[in-house]
Amino acid sequence: MKKNFEFIAALxxxxxxxxxxxxxxxxxxxxxxxxxxxxxxxxxxWNVLGGYGGLSSFGHAAFFGTGAYTTTILQTSFGINAWVGxxxxxxxxxxxxxxxxxxxFRAGLKxxxxxxxxxxxxxxxxxxxxxxxxxxxxxxxxxxxxxxxxYLQFSDxxxxxxxxxxxxxxxxxxxxxxxxxxxxxxxxxLRENDQAAxxxxxxxxxxxxxxxxxSAAITxxxxxxxxxxxxxxDANVAYGSWISIEALFAAIVGGAGxxxxxxxxxxxxxxLGEITKSFSGGIAGVDLVVFGIILILCVAFAPNGIRGFVAxxxxxxxxxxxxx
Amino acid sequence: MLKAHNLTKRFSGLLAVDxxxxxxxxxxxxxxxxxxxxxxxxxxAMIAGFLSPNAGTVTFQNEDITGExxxxxxxxxxxxxxxxxxxxxxxxxxxxxAVGAFLHTKDPAEARRLATxxxxxxxxxxxxxxxASGLTIAGRKRLExxxxxxxxxxxxxxxxxxxxxxxxxxxxxxxxxxxxREEGVTILMIEHIMQAVMNLCDTxxxxxxxxxxxxxxxRLVCTDTAVIEAYLGHGAAARxxxxxxxxx
Numbered sequence: 001m002k003k004n005f006e007f008i009a010a011l012x013x014x015x016x017x018x019x020x021x022x023x024x025x026x027x028x029x030x031x032x033x034x035x036x037x038x039x040x041x042x043x044x045x046w047n048v049l050g051g052y053g054g055l056s057s058f059g060h061a062a063f064f065g066t067g068a069y070t071t072t073i074l075q076t077s078f079g080i081n082a083w084v085g086x087x088x089x090x091x092x093x094x095x096x097x098x099x100x101x102x103x104x105f106r107a108g109l110k111x112x113x114x115x116x117x118x119x120x121x122x123x124x125x126x127x128x129x130x131x132x133x134x135x136x137x138x139x140x141x142x143x144x145x146x147x148x149x150x151y152l153q154f155s156d157x158x159x160x161x162x163x164x165x166x167x168x169x170x171x172x173x174x175x176x177x178x179x180x181x182x183x184x185x186x187x188x189x190l191r192e193n194d195q196a197a198x199x200x201x202x203x204x205x206x207x208x209x210x211x212x213x214x215s216a217a218i219t220x221x222x223x224x225x226x227x228x229x230x231x232x233x234d235a236n237v238a239y240g241s242w243i244s245i246e247a248l249f250a251a252i253v254g255g256a257g258x259x260x261x262x263x264x265x266x267x268x269x270x271x272l273g274e275i276t277k278s279f280s281g282g283i284a285g286v287d288l289v290v291f292g293i294i295l296i297l298c299v300a301f302a303p304n305g306i307r308g309f310v311a312x313x314x315x316x317x318x319x320x321x322x323x324x
Numbered sequence: 325m326l327k328a329h330n331l332t333k334r335f336s337g338l339l340a341v342d343x344x345x346x347x348x349x350x351x352x353x354x355x356x357x358x359x360x361x362x363x364x365x366x367x368x369a370m371i372a373g374f375l376s377p378n379a380g381t382v383t384f385q386n387e388d389i390t391g392e393x394x395x396x397x398x399x400x401x402x403x404x405x406x407x408x409x410x411x412x413x414x415x416x417x418x419x420x421x422a423v424g425a426f427l428h429t430k431d432p433a434e435a436r437r438l439a440t441x442x443x444x445x446x447x448x449x450x451x452x453x454x455x456a457s458g459l460t461i462a463g464r465k466r467l468e469x470x471x472x473x474x475x476x477x478x479x480x481x482x483x484x485x486x487x488x489x490x491x492x493x494x495x496x497x498x499x500x501x502x503x504x505r506e507e508g509v510t511i512l513m514i515e516h517i518m519q520a521v522m523n524l525c526d527t528x529x530x531x532x533x534x535x536x537x538x539x540x541x542x543r544l545v546c547t548d549t550a551v552i553e554a555y556l557g558h559g560a561a562a563r564x565x566x567x568x569x570x571x572x
Contacts (some may be wrong), residue, residue, distance in 0.1 A: 073567065127448045150337060167419050176349075181430075182426040182430045182432065182435065184417060185415075185422055185423050185426055185432075185435075186423065186426065187417060188412065188414065188419075189412050189415070189423045191414075192412035192413055192414055192415065193410045193411075193412055194414065195406070195410060196406065196411075196471075197412075197423065198374075198393070198398070199374075199394055199395040199398060199403065199404050199406070199472070200394055200398055200403070200423050200472070200474075200475055201398030201399050201424075201427040201475055202423070203393075203395045204395070207508055209355065218534065257414075278527045288336075300381045302399035
């Protein structure tokens with residue numbers, strides 16, 4: 001019941017944002033919302049593997065960047081349609097996920113070892129993208145401006161926000177399915193105790209492979225959409241550790257392994273970051289200080305993220321109500 | 325049904341299990357006893373596939389499964405519980421058991437229905453919505469049992485499911501184990517509680533220092549010289565016999 005309530009509340013929130021956008025929002029708010037949705041989608045991807053599967057990746061940039069570069073290269077060098085590019089980006093991102101997963105899960109890596117190996121893969125890709133010609137080297141690549149649905153670019157940015165809202169809602173739907181399905185139960189089981197999971201017939205290698213592939217695909221999708229919005233990409237943006245950190249940070253602060261966590265985390269973090277920036281009078285990096293404080297507060301008081309914290313409060317209030 | 329023949333397991337210098345053989349007949353409850361550190365759990369781990377033996381074979385329903393991974397053995401109908409309980413702490417009781425039930429159905433509603441039924445069978449029916457981390461030790465032992473049962477095993481390996489329970493809890497669990505056997509599940513159990521072993525088991529194997537030193541009906545095994553000495557030390561059997569004679 002409660003899960004249903006959360007799902008509907010999240011959809012309602014997205015709906016309100018969408019309607020507000022159509023009704024008319026200032027351009028800077030629109031930009032912020034677009035960025036929030038891109039990060040939310042990236043974090044939804046991270047959440048599948050890191051939240052539900054307990055395999056914390058520090059290198060989701062590898063998937064984000066692969067998605068972004070794939071669609072950019074296909075569009076600029078081969079003149080391929082943006083939507084086809086997006087699909088190819090997702091597929092290639094998933095393939096990179098499967099490859100990294102195969103190498104690390106076959107070796108039985110988990111915990112900090114898995115985090116480090118994913119970080120290493122993302123860094124290798126960053127360095128390669130920075131030096132290869134076909135990724136534009138250090139100069140990066142630009143997607144030429146062509147407005148229209150077929151190009152997945154819009155002169156009116158509200159349309160782009162609506163498409164993003166659609167994808168984030170899709171991410172919610174996917175997570176909701178995950179929480180009920182056999183796959184999700186197996187994924188959580190191996191997070192909690194992989195030996196016990198094996199004893200119950202769970203092929204943990206297969207489940208981990210499926211999880212990292214799905215996780216990578218979602219994050220690669222976010223990478224593709226990022227490019228369609230900013231129309232520019234270079235190695236430090238696509239494969240930089242900033243996006244790996246945004247992904248895990250949003251999911252963890254919001255509530256890793258919960259349906260709402262990534263969305264709550266990205267809205268809250270980016271929202272607070274933006275508010276601080278506007279009040280601090282342009283002191284560079286002050287929003288990062290706020291991020292740091294939020295992280296410390298979360299670790300100290302809300303180890304299950306904002307979603308867990310609120311759920312605890314809710315439960316306590318209800319049980320107190322019953323007692324009285 | 326299960327034939328584990330000449331199993332040997334070495335941990336570098338330590339010979340944990342030394343050429344041990346165990347046969348479990350279909351429909352039986354077979355016990356495995358032995359002093360602490362005898363290698364019982366290691367032997368179990370080899371049968372369930374969590375450790376691979378240095379020598380010997382494991383045959384289940386006439387098929388050699390020695391090198392097979394644990395999850396494939398589970399699909400064949402070989403389920404185990406853990407001596408140190410291993411609940412999925414973040415899941416509630418129903419979903420814990422459903423993980424086992426998903427082995428035979430991919431339908432979430434059906435798996436949770438089966439989980440509910442299984443929970444009722446082991447007496448967890450009123451704790452379905454509790455998080456596994458909130459269960460007592462007795463509850464967690466029942467949960468181990470329920471989860472294994474939900475995979476619909478043909479052979480159930482129970483690693484000290486009664487350890488840590490108080491006498492009244494043990495009295496509650498014994499009929500459950502008997503009931504499981506009545507439903508056609510063969511059971512191999514490691515147990516220290518002799519009351520339970522005498523009560524339940526058709527055959528008992530005794531492992532000591534990695535070697536199988538005796539097997540047979542529980543009553544006969546208990547009077548076996550080698551068994552008494554394994555538990556009580558060298559010469560104990562003779563002393564007990566002498567004392568028995570003096571009393572007579």
